[in-house]
Amino acid sequence: MKTISGFFLKRIVGAFFGGVFVMTVLACTDKTQANKSNTIQTVDAVRVSSKVDTEGDLLGNMILLLLEENGIPTINKIQLGTTKIVRYALLNNEIDIYPEYTGSAAFNFNNANNPAWKNAEATYNLGKNLDYEQNKIVWLKSAPANNTWAIAVRSDLAASNNLKTLEDLSKYINDGHFFKMVASSEFMERGDALPLFEKTYAFKLKPNQVLPLPGGDVGVFAKAAAEQKSGVNAALVYGTSGAVAQLGLVVLEDSKMAQPIFEPVPMIRESVLKKYPQIADILNPVFSSLDLKTLQHLNGLVAFEGKDAKLVAADYLKSKGFLKQ
Numbered sequence: 001m002k003t004i005s006g007f008f009l010k011r012i013v014g015a016f017f018g019g020v021f022v023m024t025v026l027a028c029t030d031k032t033q034a035n036k037s038n039t040i041q042t043v044d045a046v047r048v049s050s051k052v053d054t055e056g057d058l059l060g061n062m063i064l065l066l067l068e069e070n071g072i073p074t075i076n077k078i079q080l081g082t083t084k085i086v087r088y089a090l091l092n093n094e095i096d097i098y099p100e101y102t103g104s105a106a107f108n109f110n111n112a113n114n115p116a117w118k119n120a121e122a123t124y125n126l127g128k129n130l131d132y133e134q135n136k137i138v139w140l141k142s143a144p145a146n147n148t149w150a151i152a153v154r155s156d157l158a159a160s161n162n163l164k165t166l167e168d169l170s171k172y173i174n175d176g177h178f179f180k181m182v183a184s185s186e187f188m189e190r191g192d193a194l195p196l197f198e199k200t201y202a203f204k205l206k207p208n209q210v211l212p213l214p215g216g217d218v219g220v221f222a223k224a225a226a227e228q229k230s231g232v233n234a235a236l237v238y239g240t241s242g243a244v245a246q247l248g249l250v251v252l253e254d255s256k257m258a259q260p261i262f263e264p265v266p267m268i269r270e271s272v273l274k275k276y277p278q279i280a281d282i283l284n285p286v287f288s289s290l291d292l293k294t295l296q297h298l299n300g301l302v303a304f305e306g307k308d309a310k311l312v313a314a315d316y317l318k319s320k321g322f323l324k325q
Contacts, residue, residue, distance in 0.1 A: 045073040046272055046279075049080045049095040053184075053216025054302050055147065055240060055295065057309040059099035059264055065314055066282050069323055082186045082216075090267065091135055097268040097279075102127050102142055103260030107192040109134075117260035120146070124263065131267070138273050140283050142265035143290035147240040149193050149259055151181065152249040154225060154233050165255040170201040173209075182211040182224045183236030192260065200258035219303030222247050238262075240292060242300020264290065286322050 046067055050060025060078040067074050077095050080086050083104065089095040105127030106117045116122035128139040153163055161172055173179050187193040188210060198204050211232055213220065218241045225235035226247040237244050237251060239262070244251060266283050273279060298316055301307045317323040 042075070044275070045075045046097060046276065047075045047077050047095045049077040049086055049089060049098040051083060051086050051098070051216065052079045052081060053238075054218055054299055054309070055238070055264070056099060056216070058298055058302060058313055059266075061310040061313040062286060062317060063097060063099065063266060063283065065310070065317060065323060066286060067279065070278065070282055072276055072279070082184075083190070084186075090137065090269065093269070096272040097266055099264050100267045101147060101262035102139075102265050103148070103192070103262040105130055106260045107190060112192055112196070112260075118257055120144075120261045120263060123261045124265070132270070136270040138268050138270050140266040140268065140280055141287050142263040143287045143295070145240050145263060145290060145292040145295045146261055147238045147264060147295070148254070148262045149187060149197075150237050150239060150241075150251050150254065151197070152222065152225065152235050152237045152244055152251045154228075155248045155250050157233050158250040158252075163250070163252060165253040166197060166201045166258070167255055169252055170203040173203045173205070179205075179234060180209050180211065180230075180232045181205065181234040181236070182213060182221045182230070182232040184216045184221075185212040185214060186216065187236045188212045196258050197254075200256050217303065218299075222249055222303075225249060238299075240295035240299055241303070242296040242298070243304040246304070264295075286317070286320075289320060 048060060048064045048067065050056035057079055064074055064076060064078065077089075080089060080095065080098075083100075086095070086098055087100070087104075087108065090098060102120070102123045103117055105123070106112045106114065109127075109130050111130075114126070116126045124139070124142055131137040131139060151166065151169065153169070157163065161168075161177070163169055163172060169179075183194070194205070211224075211230055218235075218237050221235040222237060222241070222244055224230070225232050226249060235249065237249070264287065266287065268279065298312055301312045302309045314323060318325050
């Protein structure tokens with residue numbers, strides 16, 4: 001039996017380990033290039049966010065789907081938190097775009113007494129200019145739907161006490177009748193929400209007359225009032241809340257117009273819009289299509305029928321030709 005000489009054995013072993021070394025280097029190079037590619041994609045990605053409420057989830061997913069459809073890399077940060085959390089994230093370069101409301105500028109810029117907030121066009125123009133001048137935040141086109149804060153009561157309570165407006169409710173509360181409201185913690189605390197209603201209509205809810213809940217799911221609030229859970233007979237709703245009447249609730253009129261106009265509007269950091277200027281052309285026609293009845297319908301599918309917000313968003317966008325079927 002022939003044996004391999006030491007010389008040839010060294011050549012074979014050297015070739016083997018040399019090949020292993022080359023393969024290892026190539027593998028490491030490929031991995032480095034892949035990591036570098038992923039890093040570049042992450043840096044270029046648009047961080048899409050929203051608030052925790054039903055409509056925020058719906059509109060945030062619309063933005064996400066539309067950007068992805070048009071080849072813009074994204075990072076999903078939808079339902080990040082309350083207004084304060086999401087607004088802070090936008091101003092501190094933690095997110096890039098999210099759907100806000102035009103009237104929130106009255107609160108954000110501590111300018112609630114300006115009469116401009118009662119007019120849709122004036123609200124948009126004033127808020128847009130303030131946000132750009134101070135923060136380089138660009139407002140895209142707003143939706144023609146006023147999603148203002150509102151208070152709804154059970155229909156039997158409204159009928160038996162002739163409650164039609166918040167003035168009627170104020171008298172009812174001040175006369176000592178039973179009232180307990182379920183709402184988000186944000187509504188209870190924000191200066192342009194419950195405190196503004198209390199100031200405008202001269203009533204004050206006691207701690208045992210409110211049931212604050214985390215998040216902003218109006219469906220949960222409305223169902224709690226309809227079913228009188230924990231004794232509540234009123235709930236926070238929004239102007240674009242769907243199916244409230246079907247649950248046996250009546251929305252009380254803000255007869256003194258305490259609330260600003262709250263139209264949904266995508267807000268984006270200027271540097272990101274400069275990188276992807278097509279975002280404006282992508283989102284503007286979509287938000288223009290979202291009128292009050294449309295948003296009430298879409299929100300109702302999510303809040304009251306339990307459908308997934310992303311699926312509802314996709315179905316709507318496809319039905320209007322904004323997304324491919």
